[in-house]
Every structure is written in structure tokens, then in C-alpha cells.
Amino acid sequence: MIPIPTRARDGRLETHQIGQGTPVPRPELRALTGLRGVAATTVALAHFRPLLPYDAHLFFLWQNAAVDLFFCLSGFTLSYVYSRENFQFSNYLMARVARIYPLYVVTLIIAGAFYIWPLVIDPVTYPTRTAFSDFVLQAMMLNCWPVVGSCVHWNPPAWSISVEWFCYVLLFPLLLLQNAPRSTPIKLLCLIVLSAVSFRLFMDYYDERLTNPELYVAKSQWSYWLNLLRGVFGFTAGWIVFASFEKRDGLYAVCTRFSTPLWLGFVAILVLWYCGRIHSQALVFLFPFVVLAATEPASATSRLLGSRPLHFLGVISYSIYMTHIIVFALFILAFKSRPDTWPISIYVLLLGTTFLISTGTYFAIEMPARNAIRGLQHMRLARVIQ
DSSP states (O other): OOEEEEEOTTSOEEEEETTOSSOEEEOOOHHHHHHHHHHHHHHHHHHHOOOOGGGGGGGGOOHHHHHHHHHHHHHHHHHHHOOTTTOOHHHHHHHHHHHHHHHHHHHHHHHIIIIIIIIIOBTTTBOHHHHHHHHHHHHTTOTTSTTTOOOOOSSGGGHHHHHHHHIIIIIHHHHHTSOOOOSHHHHHHHHHHHHHHHHHHHHHHOOTTTTSSSOOOOSOTHHHHHHHHHHHHHHHHHHHHHHHHHHTOHHHHHHHHTHHHHHHHHHHHHHHHHTTSSOGGGGGGTHHHHHHHTTOTTSHHHHHHTSHHHHHHHHTHHHHHHHHHHHHHHHHHHHTSOGGGOOHHHHHHHHHHHHHHHHHHIIIIIHHHHHHHHHHHHHHHHHHHO
């Protein structure tokens, strides 16, 4: 029998056994889905930068750290769904392709057709040959891999998908072969070290121009490695957090018991960031513990994150993440004005349009593509067994 992790219509994780009619359900951790939705919405709002009184938009400008939260969530979620006993690389890889690639390539083509090719291609700043090379590497999800790619992405958030692809293909299979640290103090030390190194590298080598479609050379070669290393560290932290969740050890007990103080610490960092006392990237130190705390469904914060509105945001979070910049760019082209001159009504329209398009792409692209590839997978495995 070959187990295949899938997601049911009601959101539950299921493990189907080929040759058996009854699936073995694994409960969805709804708060983690909602947490992903909050992170994706924060990234969108940070890029929109709505005009708010008292510079309140600064509270959304932790979008760089939000991507580190995605990496941690991915490491935890894959560890939750797969184990050494039920892991088959070809099935796993097909499921990952079904999950991310259809919408990824659609948004890549749309960004190229509506923005990059007509407006950005330039013989001096971004030649056609360079753009074509970037397109090919982006289509293969390799352009954020150091040495291989240039780090340029036409749909800016897509750089993290290239990093996730690295973690899917190379890192996670290796982690499955390893035993996570058993000792709670060692787990805690590993999480602190991973977060500290990620934070330090970001503060020293982050270069926001690197992913822009232009000819550009970063001051340090470490800048080309930074995003990949962030992904590896965050993903590994999620794997360690899952080991704590699985054993229900002391770290799990502390995080779930003190989830409210953890979230208050989260808010405190944002307030200090607003006051100019600390950088918002310091949130990476809290993410592993916030993820672990959210696995306890009885806490007030988990109930909030698992509520229907936030859970639905989590369900469509990948669509929000991948489409919002394109919607934003089309709004700029349509209104032919700078966003900082827009009235609040246009921002409201922008938010509503992003939500509707994200919902539409989820049901029109994400779900059909996943179901189609999953159907092919079932047919192929059934033939193998016969």
C-alpha cells in the first residue's frame, strides 16, 4: 500500500492508501492556515503602502520577516504531512509541483506580458538577452539559486518560491533522513542559533535591488546567498519545531501555555520598530515559537487564527501572495498616477480587487491544477500496483 497525503474539501489532511477505500484523516491545524493568511495579507499591505494617519502603515512593514515565517511554516507542514515511512520522492515532488507551479507560471507570464516586456526591457538597463535568460530560469524556479540564477524575479514575491523549491527538492528529503535533536535544550539552542544567523545575515547583506529586473551587481557576494540561506534556516527551524510538537516536549508545553505572552512579544517588537528602536526582522526569533504555540487549538490566539475569515485568508494565501503585485501594477497603469497620490477609495478598491482575484485564481487555477495532477498520480500508482 502506498500512502498519498492530500487535502480534503473541508481542509483536513488525509492520507489515502491505494487499494483501500477509507482515508486515514489527519486534522488540519487551522491556526497555522490562518497564520499563513495573516502573513500573506501583511506582505500585500506592505507593498501597497496605503496612506494611513500617524504613519500607521509602518505596522505592515514586516513583510521581509513574514517571508521567513512562510519558510518556518513550510518546514513544519511538510514534516507534519510526510514521514520516512510514507515518503516516496516522485509522489511527493508531483504534489509539490501541483501545489505551487500552475499559479507561479501563470503570474510569471502575466508579469512578463503586461509589465516587463513592454515597459522594462531596455538595451542599457535590462537587455533582451538578459531578460530571456531570466525568464527561462524563473520558469524552472531556479533564479534565486546562487551561482545558477541572477536572483531577478519579474513577479517580485516569486523569489521565495524559488527558495521553497530548493527546500522541497534538496533540503526536505535530507531532513527526513535525519533525527531531530531529542533534548529540549538542544532544540532551543538550535532554534536560537538558526534565527540569530538568519537575522545577522539579513542585517548585513540584504540588498532590496537584487531581485529587480535590471543589470545590477551587489556589493557583496553574500547578498546572492542571503535569501536561500534564510529559506534553509527557516525551513530547518520548522522541522525542529515539528519534532517538539510530535513529542509534546517541554518546549511545546511552554509555547502552548504562554502563547499570549509570545504574541504580546510579537506586538512589542512591532511597536519598537514603529518607534525606531529595533528592526522588524527581529521577529524571526519569535516565529518558531509562535508556530509551535499555534498548534494548540484551545488557546485564544489559535481560535482567532482559526476563525473562518482568517482561515479563508490562509486557504487563498498563496494566491494573495502571487497576484497582489500584478494587481497593484495594473492599478498603477490604469490610473496613470503614483500610489501616494491615491485617495483612500482607490486603496479600498485595490484591496477588494486583490481579494476577488485571489479567490478566483484559487478556485480557477490552484484547485483544478492540483486535482488534475493528483488524479494522474492516482492513476499511475494504481497501474503500478496492478
